[in-house]
Amino acid sequence: MITVVGTGTGAPLDAGALAGARLVVGGQRHLDAAPVPADAERVVLGPLAPALDVIERHLDKAHRVVVLASGDPGFFGIVRVLAERFGARELDVRPGVSSVATAFARVGVPWDDAVVVSAHGRELRTAVNVCRARPKVAVLTGPGSGPAELGAALQSEARVLLVACALGTAEERVERVTPAEAAARDWGTAVSVVLCLDETRLLGPVRTVAGPPAGPDGWALDEAEFAHRDSMITKFEVRALALARLGPRLGDLVWDVGAGSGSVAVECARLGAAVTAVEKTLDGVERIRANAAAHGVDVRTVHGSAPTVLSDLDEPDAVFIGGGGAELPAIVTACARRARRTVVVALAALDRVPAVRAALTGAGFACDGVLLQSSRLAPLPGDVSRLAATNPVFLLWGVRTPLSHEGVAQ
16 A cells, blocks of 8 residues: 655645555655655655656565655656556545645635646646636646746746745745736745736636536627628638647637637637737737637737738737738748648638748648638518528648657747
8 A cells, every 4th residue: 555645835734654564765855854664665755757667666575655745746746656556545645735725825716717737747828728719727837837937938928927936834925026027036945836827817607517617608699799890800710720720729729810800819719729910000919909808818919911910929829810811822831831730711812821821731731622602591572591601612621641850949
């Protein structure tokens, strides 16, 4: 049996949990603070594989093994690794309070509606995109993915960072900083967790299900749900297929290039993605912001013309291109060089289809597409209906192949 004891966030360690242990495994600070039996072997956690091998040898001899971990070891902790190696039935887990719960408690903010994302030993971009998309996020940090790196990536966002360090110790502190202030600091190794908050939305409605909000009730919303100019908006039939091909989800970054009213941008944000909308007209930028606010989502707007402004943007997972004119092939090429997963292009001009397809395939994408030609029910006198045709639209999409992923700009 392996006893896994959560400690380190202020709750006193149950000394009885270590009684009779022949092996105690944990971080150096946990071992220093614990009443480890004098005859027990100690293993300081570093690389996991050697420690797991030592645990297995002791289990083979029916020795009692204790693993000391931070907070709740079943929450982004060592319980997963131990269960995969030895089986859940071999574990006696005694959780402490997680660093996430402790940090939110220290600042007096409920967290049943928070999103928790780990950047420890993982790519930081997922945590950054979650912070862009959601108003209440806890980030578990690690070397190279700490408050400074997170702050540097979020300087353009309306967020505040609460950096919780050394929780449960005499040196505990929780500091409120802007992303720019976080980026300018050396935070050392005592960071427990970082809370990334939109302070205007700390108290949401009462929840039934914890975690991020469930997906929207529907998508491909009617054009009437958005402010737009002279019907210059991606029609809902086109938007439905575009969203299916984009696959926006929590942790993704989506570009909407030539965003117009921002209908695609808003829909992607409603589905959980972080979104950057690029629009060349100032009135369009304001319209996108108004539509995002009306639907309660965060959409970053960039005023400028593609492809020029794209070089300053973070690498996207998916890109939707809804405008571009004569520059469209160059825009598609620029987007295809950066997109990690897919590029979707909507266009009305037949003449531009070959050039767009060539731009996608030239970037190593597998390309496909359809001509969408729909007719909507329209009322006629006498309580009858007719079919009113909408303008046909070509929708082309490119999906990055595994070999072409090596060409993504870093």
